[in-house]
Amino acid sequence: MAAIFTPKVVTANALLEGDVVYLTDADTWSRDLEQAEVLTDEADAQIRLIEASARVDEVVGVYLAEVTPGSTGPEPAHFREAFRATGPSNYSHGKQSEAL
Amino acid sequence: MYRYTDFDAAFVATRNAQFRAQVERRIDGSLTEDEFKPLRLMNGLYLQLHAYMLRVAIPYGTLNSAQLRQLAYIAERWDKGYGHFTTRQNIQFNWPKLRDVPDMLDALAEVQMHAIQTSGNTIRNVTADHFAGAAADEIADPRPVAELIRQWSTDHPEFQFLPRKFKIAVTGSPNDRAVTKAHDIGLRMIRNDAGKPGFEVIVGGGLGRTPVIGKIVRDFLPEADLLPYLEAVVSVWNLLGRRDNKYKSRIKITVHEHGIDDIRARVEDRFALLRPAFSGVDQQLFAQIKSDFAPPAFEDRDTAPFDQAYEQDSVFRSWADTNLSDHRAPGHAIAQISLKAHGATPGDASADQMRVMADLAARYGHDELRISHEQNIVLPHVHKADLPAIHAALKEAGLATANIGRISDIIACPGMDYCALATARSIPIAQEIATRFDQLKLEHEVGDLKIKISGCINACGHHHVGHIGVLGLDRAGVESYQITLGGDHTENAAIGQRTGPGFAADEIVPAIERIVDTYLSERLSADEAFIDTFARVGMTPFKTALYGENDKRAKAA
Numbered sequence: 001m002a003a004i005f006t007p008k009v010v011t012a013n014a015l016l017e018g019d020v021v022y023l024t025d026a027d028t029w030s031r032d033l034e035q036a037e038v039l040t041d042e043a044d045a046q047i048r049l050i051e052a053s054a055r056v057d058e059v060v061g062v063y064l065a066e067v068t069p070g071s072t073g074p075e076p077a078h079f080r081e082a083f084r085a086t087g088p089s090n091y092s093h094g095k096q097s098e099a100l
Numbered sequence: 101m102y103r104y105t106d107f108d109a110a111f112v113a114t115r116n117a118q119f120r121a122q123v124e125r126r127i128d129g130s131l132t133e134d135e136f137k138p139l140r141l142m143n144g145l146y147l148q149l150h151a152y153m154l155r156v157a158i159p160y161g162t163l164n165s166a167q168l169r170q171l172a173y174i175a176e177r178w179d180k181g182y183g184h185f186t187t188r189q190n191i192q193f194n195w196p197k198l199r200d201v202p203d204m205l206d207a208l209a210e211v212q213m214h215a216i217q218t219s220g221n222t223i224r225n226v227t228a229d230h231f232a233g234a235a236a237d238e239i240a241d242p243r244p245v246a247e248l249i250r251q252w253s254t255d256h257p258e259f260q261f262l263p264r265k266f267k268i269a270v271t272g273s274p275n276d277r278a279v280t281k282a283h284d285i286g287l288r289m290i291r292n293d294a295g296k297p298g299f300e301v302i303v304g305g306g307l308g309r310t311p312v313i314g315k316i317v318r319d320f321l322p323e324a325d326l327l328p329y330l331e332a333v334v335s336v337w338n339l340l341g342r343r344d345n346k347y348k349s350r351i352k353i354t355v356h357e358h359g360i361d362d363i364r365a366r367v368e369d370r371f372a373l374l375r376p377a378f379s380g381v382d383q384q385l386f387a388q389i390k391s392d393f394a395p396p397a398f399e400d401r402d403t404a405p406f407d408q409a410y411e412q413d414s415v416f417r418s419w420a421d422t423n424l425s426d427h428r429a430p431g432h433a434i435a436q437i438s439l440k441a442h443g444a445t446p447g448d449a450s451a452d453q454m455r456v457m458a459d460l461a462a463r464y465g466h467d468e469l470r471i472s473h474e475q476n477i478v479l480p481h482v483h484k485a486d487l488p489a490i491h492a493a494l495k496e497a498g499l500a501t502a503n504i505g506r507i508s509d510i511i512a513c514p515g516m517d518y519c520a521l522a523t524a525r526s527i528p529i530a531q532e533i534a535t536r537f538d539q540l541k542l543e544h545e546v547g548d549l550k551i552k553i554s555g556c557i558n559a560c561g562h563h564h565v566g567h568i569g570v571l572g573l574d575r576a577g578v579e580s581y582q583i584t585l586g587g588d589h590t591e592n593a594a595i596g597q598r599t600g601p602g603f604a605a606d607e608i609v610p611a612i613e614r615i616v617d618t619y620l621s622e623r624l625s626a627d628e629a630f631i632d633t634f635a636r637v638g639m640t641p642f643k644t645a646l647y648g649e650n651d652k653r654a655k656a657a
């Protein structure tokens with residue numbers, strides 16, 4: 001039985017800064033999950049993943065992360081992705097303290 | 101202070117130059133991540149959840165003031181103004197940018213430091229008691245032994261392809277502060293009935309996925325037999341150890357599968373063969389290393405300033421009572437600086453704080469600092485007369501928290517706030533527990549109680565050996581915390597027992613409170629520590645407090 005495909009975004013860490021980034025539909029990398037392109041078709045998602053993985057001089061560790069659609073854009077489906085989208089909880093460091 | 105005899109500045113400079121070129125080639129795209137990753141890992145550069153992380157080695161957890169000042173400089177210049185001291189007695193910088201890392205490595209090399217990681221299936225770093233050379237209860241300084249083992253094992257031709265990594269810890273004191281029973285080999289320096297120095301050899305301990313307390317394989321090994329005996333143990337395991345399954349390859353599993361008696365017999369046979377080959381060169385080397393670790397010249401001074409402050413200043417007295425330990429030299433003390441201010445991140449120090457500690461070490465502490473695996477900083481050699489001044493300076497820098505060994509002196513790994521392997525967070529749990537017990541003002545009444553928190557089964561937070569251990573897990577997409585009780589990291593090492601089902605993040609602090617309340621009502625007197633009460637009354641009252649008399653959840657456990 002084929003599992004139902006849940007919405008995904010392409011995510012990675014920026015090569016130079018290490019920041020968490022998301023692939024937008026304009027093929028740019030955004031630090032903001034809400035800007036990410038939401039992929040609802042499995043074949044599509046695989047193609048976008050392969051394309052993004054080839055951008056070796058921009059990002060590291062590309063993978064598909066599950067999201068749920070929200071009113072202002074995709075929201076993380078799992079708490080790990082929620083922490084990646086926000087930054088650490090002990091200090092206001094990382095993307096939560098920097099203008100996007 | 102001792103410096104590596106084979107610490108080769110030229111070698112480090114070459115490695116740094118190579119890595120600089122590798123970083124350039126990675127940035128311009130000529131190296132892929134698959135090619136680059138092993139190179140950066142060898143140089144201590146990891147990719148964590150939100151950023152890169154640079155892990156800097158601190159051999160035997162020992163630093164001088166110039167080194168700590170340089171770490172402060174690096175934190176400010178290239179990171180976010182702080183560093184995180186880990187349970188592995190090293191320091192991590194959580195926010196380096198890839199392009200800056202070669203400069204950071206060069207800055208480290210200026211003070212004879214590096215981030216080169218021991219890796220592969222070899223004999224890894226040898227660890228020793230963080231009070232080594234200072235503790236009053238010490239039979240002998242364990243660091244020369246650790247250094248002898250390090251020199252013998254580095255590039256040992258027979259041991260480059262072991263079944264898995266292999267870790268050794270040495271303590272020179274009957275009060276084990278090096279967690280020797282949780283290492284592949286633990287060595288306790290002892291004297292036999294005739295007063296001769298030697299070792300009790302413990303084998304097959306370890307934490308992680310399968311926690312095991314090490315077993316005694318030889319109860320007295322004469323000092324001069326150390327290296328041939330170690331060689332025998334490692335070579336027996338090299339032959340028997342399982343290479344088919346990495347979860348079964350550590351020596352703890354080999355000992356479990358073959359039994360300690362079988363292992364002992366094989367080791368003795370092998371030892372008998374190997375012993376004659378050691379002609380005594382190792383003992384000459386040992387003597388030389390010992391002289392490198394000679395203690396500083398301790399002054400004999402009046403301790404009146406200490407006695408006066410202790411008498412008159414209750415804040416100082418409280419700090420002295422919790423944070424000082426007995427020193428072997430008269431008039432001296434070992435002072436621990438807590439990096440566990442209530443509500444702060446365990447193990448973090450700001451650049452300013454590092455500089456304050458460096459200055460204190462230079463001025464009062466024979467220029468020596470240690471990092472403990474409990475994530476605190478140690479001034480191993482201070483004269484008591486100087487302690488009031490030291491305390492005043494620490495207070496000014498927010499470093500005078502009087503909580504060593506108390507409930508808020510929590511070991512916590514970085515967990516899911518930083519670590520890419522984590523299954524849940526650990527830092528906020530530590531912060532909340534410490535803040536709560538500070539509010540309750542119960543900390544000193546509760547006394548000696550060690551909470552240790554890990555964010556996944558790799559157990560970097562040593563939760564198995566915490567009096568109260570907390571393990572963060574991912575249960576169906578929710579952070580869930582499993583509690584263990586009765587773990588012990590000392591010479592009476594024990595693995596904690598699970599209380600039952602886990603707790604959600606917002607249930608964990610109330611759960612810890614119920615455990616502490618139960619202890620306070622069960623203990624015979626204020627002199628009975630948590631771990632002793634637990635040993636006497638067992639799990640039942642704690643389980644009832646946590647889950648209720650007939651709670652279904654308790655039954656399900």
Ligand code: SF4
Pocket residue numbers: 513514515516519520521522523554555556557558559560561
């Ligand atoms: S115990 Fe797990 S989460 Fe914590 S530092 Fe180790 S690997 Fe990371």
